[in-house]
Amino acid sequence: xxxxxxxxxxxxxAAAQFAAAQSKPTPPDITGVYEIxxxxxxxxxxxxxxxxxxxxxxxxxxxxxxxxVDVKTDPALHCQPVGxxxxxxxxxxKIEVIPATNGTIVMLFEDLSRGVMRTIYMARGHRTDxxxxxxxxxxxxxxxxxxxxxxxxxxxxxxxxEEGAQHGDAFHLIxxxxxxxxxxxxxxxxxxxxxxxxxxxxxxxxxxxxxxTEIGQDNCVEDGE
Amino acid sequence: MRxxxxxxxxxxxxxxxxxxxxxxKDWTGFYTLSRDKELxxxxxxxxxxxxxxxxxxRLQPWAKAKMEATSGDxxxxxxxCLPDGIFxxxxxAGRFLxxxxxxxxxxxxxxxxxxxxxxxxxxxxxxxxxxxxxxGDxxxxxxxxxxxxxxxxxxxxSWLMSAxxxxxxxxxxxxxxxxxxxxxxxxxxxVVEDRxxxxxxxxxxxxxxxxxDEITENICGDEIxxxxxxxxxxxxxxxxxxxxxx
Numbered sequence: 001x002x003x004x005x006x007x008x009x010x011x012x013x014a015a016a017q018f019a020a021a022q023s024k025p026t027p028p029d030i031t032g033v034y035e036i037x038x039x040x041x042x043x044x045x046x047x048x049x050x051x052x053x054x055x056x057x058x059x060x061x062x063x064x065x066x067x068x069v070d071v072k073t074d075p076a077l078h079c080q081p082v083g084x085x086x087x088x089x090x091x092x093x094k095i096e097v098i099p100a101t102n103g104t105i106v107m108l109f110e111d112l113s114r115g116v117m118r119t120i121y122m123a124r125g126h127r128t129d130x131x132x133x134x135x136x137x138x139x140x141x142x143x144x145x146x147x148x149x150x151x152x153x154x155x156x157x158x159x160x161x162e163e164g165a166q167h168g169d170a171f172h173l174i175x176x177x178x179x180x181x182x183x184x185x186x187x188x189x190x191x192x193x194x195x196x197x198x199x200x201x202x203x204x205x206x207x208x209x210x211x212x213t214e215i216g217q218d219n220c221v222e223d224g225e
Numbered sequence: 226m227r228x229x230x231x232x233x234x235x236x237x238x239x240x241x242x243x244x245x246x247x248x249x250k251d252w253t254g255f256y257t258l259s260r261d262k263e264l265x266x267x268x269x270x271x272x273x274x275x276x277x278x279x280x281x282x283r284l285q286p287w288a289k290a291k292m293e294a295t296s297g298d299x300x301x302x303x304x305x306c307l308p309d310g311i312f313x314x315x316x317x318a319g320r321f322l323x324x325x326x327x328x329x330x331x332x333x334x335x336x337x338x339x340x341x342x343x344x345x346x347x348x349x350x351x352x353x354x355x356x357x358x359x360x361g362d363x364x365x366x367x368x369x370x371x372x373x374x375x376x377x378x379x380x381x382x383s384w385l386m387s388a389x390x391x392x393x394x395x396x397x398x399x400x401x402x403x404x405x406x407x408x409x410x411x412x413x414x415x416v417v418e419d420r421x422x423x424x425x426x427x428x429x430x431x432x433x434x435x436x437x438d439e440i441t442e443n444i445c446g447d448e449i450x451x452x453x454x455x456x457x458x459x460x461x462x463x464x465x466x467x468x469x470x471x
Contacts, residue, residue: 031326079306079338081444098324098331101253106324108333112341113306117322117333119440134444214329215344217358219308 027142028179029099033215034186034208036093043207044181051204053086053161062165062197069164076162079113079220081134083158084151085173085192087115089206096215097186105140105147113220120149127153132169134158146178160197168196185209250370251325252404255440256411256433258319264432267406272414273429276316277388280427288391288422295389302382303339306445308359310383312398314340315413316431317387322440323411330365330372338445345374357394359383371403385417393421410434 039049058066076082087093087109094110103123109115120140130137132155140149151173160167172193180187186208193201261271273279284292303309311334315321320335328348334340345365355362355378362378376398385392396419405412411433418426 096331098326100324101251106322106331106333108331108342113338116337116444117342121439133442135442214346215342217308217341217360219359 025142025144027099027147028145028183030097030105030147030177030179030183030186031099033094033096033211033213035211035213036091037185037207037209038091041207043185047180047185047187047207049204049206051202053089053204054163055204056160056165056192056197056202057199058160058165059197059199065166066164069159069166071162071164074162074164075158076114081116081158082114083154084118084135084138084175085171085190086159086161087111088175088188088190089204090114093208094211094215095208108215110215110218111220112218120147126150132156136171136173146176149173149175149177151175160192166197167192167194170194170196180207183210250367250372252323252408252411253325255322255436255438256320257436258315258317259410259432259434263434264410267410269405269410269412269432271429271431273427276386276427276429277390279429280385280390280423281388283423283425283427284390285422285424291391292389295391297387297389300389301384303336306338308341308383309339310379311340311343311360312383312385312392312417313387316415316429319431319433320440321433333440335440335443336445337443345372351375351377357381361396361398368401371401374398374400374402376400391422392419395419395421404435405432408435 037043037049042048076086081087082090090111093115095115096108096110098106098108100106103121105120105122107118107120109117116135118135118138120138122140124139126137126139130153133153134155134157136151137153138149138151140147142148152171154167154169154171156166156169158167159165174191174193176187176189178187179185188206188208189203191201191203192198259269259271261274264270281289281292298304301309303313314334314336318334318336318340322331322333322335324331324333328346330345330347332343332345334342341360343360343363345363347365349364351362351364357378357380359380359382361376363374363376365372365374367373377396379392379394379396381391381393383392384390396417399416401414403412404410412430413433414428414430416426416428417423
């Protein structure tokens with residue numbers, strides 16, 4: 001009889017745990033291929049792209065530094081990574097989002113040379129043992145139906161924009177990504193912070209449309225030679 | 226009473242399992258090529274490690290002549306961080322992320338700039354009128370616990386292995402992929418055939434260990450300008466000569 005009570009207690013506990021897990025909101029399934037919406041497009045509800053990396057509010061020191069930059073050395077012209085801040089605003093951008101079962105969400109870019117692969121870690125905080133990275137260290141969490149991604153540990157190789165604005169190692173991004181209009185679109189909002197390069201945080205918004213097409217093999221050809 | 230409790234437990238477990246739609250073949254993870262020293266005690270063995278020797282023995286005369294006229298450095302796109310296909314990476318460097326979705330599996334190679342990404346489509350045949358690409362068009366189907374991957378549609382810009390063995394757009398690759406040792410290792414048995422470049426098909430087997438570590442960022446580019454400078458000064462004449470031979 002005592003065994004039966006233990007069994008019953010175990011079952012009740014398991015059921016409570018299961019119910020608690022079920023009551024947690026399930027994150028939306030954002031798996032898929034998406035293509036950026038052009039700046040001219042207005043989505044239902046008046047939603048449209050806004051802001052641009054070119055409009056970042058640079059500090060005086062950053063403006064001075066930018067004058068000395070040769071725009072021919074832009075990583076984008078040489079098939080090098082441009083970093084998430086510029087990449088996600090690029091025209092004709094096409095991405096694939098893969099939530100994996102190992103606690104990550106992977107974002108792949110069709111323009112692989114410039115965008116590469118981003119891995120968003122959903123089950124850990126920022127690591128302190130990582131060196132400066134081209135794509136930074138990204139950790140994510142779900143806030144309702146919004147994926148909030150926090151990225152730091154950037155190196156200083158990528159630029160803020162094609163005009164040559166530079167960022168430092170304190171560069172920090174917060175991205176808020178959510179499906180809208182029944183999952184037909186992704187809304188992408190990114191806020192960049194850099195106390196040295198920017199006078200204040202700057203946010204731009206882009207919309208991506210879910211696509212039924214496959215991601216192609218887009219091999220970068222250098223433009224700057 | 227004990228039997229009743231046991232019955233409740235079993236029914237509950239069955240009900241939970243029935244509602245838990247976990248795929249049976251989830252190979253998600255990061256894998257790296259294993260060496261025979263590690264594999265030996267497990268009864269596993271990489272087969273055909275010296276692929277250059279194997280391939281060269283099968284090259285048709287024109288292909289062998291092209292290989293001999295090719296500068297290993299100057300004609301290696303991978304050395305300047307550009308794509309170099311998928312023939313050389315898996316059997317030699319072999320680090321990849323395996324990411325399944327409902328209708329395709331994505332393999333992301335650690336050397337992302339050069340080997341890039343492969344997508345293995347599970348629900349469609351090869352498209353007609355394929356445009357040649359570095360990594361070809363891959364389709365897969367399950368044969369029991371083995372994924373059989375058929376890849377065609379390669380361009381002829383890549384090399385089969387480090388000695389710069391050429392191939393044509395007719396190259397056909399068949400891979401049998403499965404996990405072994407309770408998912409701890411990933412086995413790929415590969416057959417490569419090309420009726421225009423090879424006298425017969427060649428095959429090899431590799432094992433990749435599932436890693437607990439995260440895949441690290443690996444950007445080929447830090448050294449690119451340095452390489453270009455060296456290339457332009459030292460190897461341009463060789464490159465021109467190689468182009469003339471072709």
